[in-house]
Amino acid sequence: MTLTDIPLIQCRNLTRSYTLGSNGRQWLRRSGTKTPTVTAISDINIDIKRGEIVGCSGPSGSGKSTLLHLLAGLDTPTSGTVSFDGTDLSSLSERARTRHRLDHVGIVFQHFHLLDSLSARANVALPLVELGRPKSERRNRATKLLTAMGLEDRITHRPPQLSGGEQQRVAIARALITEPDLVVADEPTGELDTQTGQRVLTRFRELAAELDTAVVIASHDEPTLKIADRLVRMRDGEIIDIESVSETEISDQPTHKQPMSGQQHPETGNKPLNEDYSK
């Protein structure tokens, strides 16, 4: 077993439930339900290796975003564990998890969440400010990344002056600026045209290949998910299928096809998991 074969992330029996607020409790009382909680994901088991791109598909409310948040260390599971490079994220303090995200994780949010009062370049360079990098380095790296995203003429523009697609690319650049070990992206191409979306996905692929970055993409868009080495299909908070994208055409209906043990991905050489943890 080589170093790259060791999973970067290991999820074991991952469950996340949310206690409902007062409105939710009133609704449950009316509907006769006693437990004031909803389970977003239940008993998830999955390993993600360095350099691997994992797609995550499923209808709204299937638990994709919750899984992404747990993988990124934004949230902690109700039960089960998320281990990042051998460290259980639940055991970390809030402060340590914040630092962990800064050092190891890049996050692309569905709604971008850029700071309106800062330029595109300043938004992208924000994580480097927290890392205490010199101004020249911050500017150079942000400019380079924005140029790679096709935004070389929008560097000094603020988010309100950018289109939705341009904002999304700025958000992606911000996630990549620290060259993280893991990138989680929620609908990263949702606002992009086909050509630009392809450009972004290519950047993800390059990142995975060059820096061994693991990429987890949640999307409704099947062409976007074609970039993935493996595709995780979710429904009602559970994984219903994990399949190698190279082996099957992505279709609207899940195929429930199980990955073959030890089989390598033709592009990256990554092996699918020997053990299928999906239920």
Place this chain on the structure above:
Amino acid sequence: MGLLTRIRRSVGLVGVSLRRTYVRATKTAPGRTWMSIVGVTLAVGLMVVVAGIGVGIATQSTVYGDNVDYWITPETGGSSSALVDTDSPRFGSVHSTTADLSGTGGIDYASPVLTQPMRIQTASGTAENVLAVGIVNSPQFGSVTQVTTDGLTVGDPYYNNEQWTGELVMSAGAAELLSAGEGDSITVTRPRGAADREFTVTNVDQGASSGSQFPIVVMQLSELQIITGADSNDEADQIVVSSTDPTIESMLADVYPRSTVSTRAGLNAQAVFEDELPLALSVTAGIIAVVIGTLFVMTTTGLSVAADRGRLSTLAAIGMSWSTRFRLLASEILTTILIGGLIGVLLGMGGIRLVNIVAQRTITSGTIASTEPFVLASGVVVTGIIALLSLPYLGLLLRRVGTATEVGR
């Protein structure tokens, strides 16, 4: 994390904060930003005006209004009430000393001041105790203890050529007490059995200032020295100096050994703290300003954090620590408060000017509010207190709002 990295991070954060503040004030959230600034401005401005009136009230009974900038007094237990202390240690050879001072560049004039309680009697037989103030008059003198010096011959004729003038200027209070007027003869009984001295009232101060209401008479210094026996060593209680040159203070301190030089601002600040009403006024104004300013800032901070909730949680999500987020927002709030405080001080100065203009046109010929450095400094202090009180609330808010788990909800 190394020191250099920490410095880089702090400098970077200040840069981000200033950019955010500027863009928010001009483009993205001008309403909220300016509401904070206006809140602090009004609070500090109000406080400066009220404190200015307080100082004005306090100083009207002491030195404000006299055209004097420095007081040289012998070292005693304190330098309070510079112009009404009596029976204190005195300076000697004051005529020659003040003549030397008056010839110094940067000094408009200098005069010894001798104060002595004295019993005087009018021709009609009315006798009362008054406070006699002896000076060497000068065209620029104007007034002493808020009683005019007009009516006294410039210089000190008796000291220079033994020409007795017998000039005596009465305050309105003294004139009323003795039922005396201009041209009336006044007899001063000399101690130690010496012959009585005759004076003539050359002027009665009709000013509305509070000092003029006290029974005070102003006369030539050497003539008061003769009456009181202070002529043997040419004594005076203090020396007043008019000068706009701030660098002469140290020089004045060397004129006499064991002397204290007081400035107008120092005496006025001291007067405020020794007089209960102005002090109460100033403290109340300060407390109200702090409360109003802090509530304004806290309200707008709450609105701002609530509106920024998503962005703050994003910052947490991408790895910005709580302290970084706090420092980022704190810098913005401090910048806002600082701008508000500075504008407030300027507004307060304008307010004081307006109060004085209105007062002079309606109720008094003098000023009732003062723009002493002490008043302006209090505006800056209140600004700082508002900032200090607002920051813990921001910290509390950030503990509850804008956490990473909120992102995407």
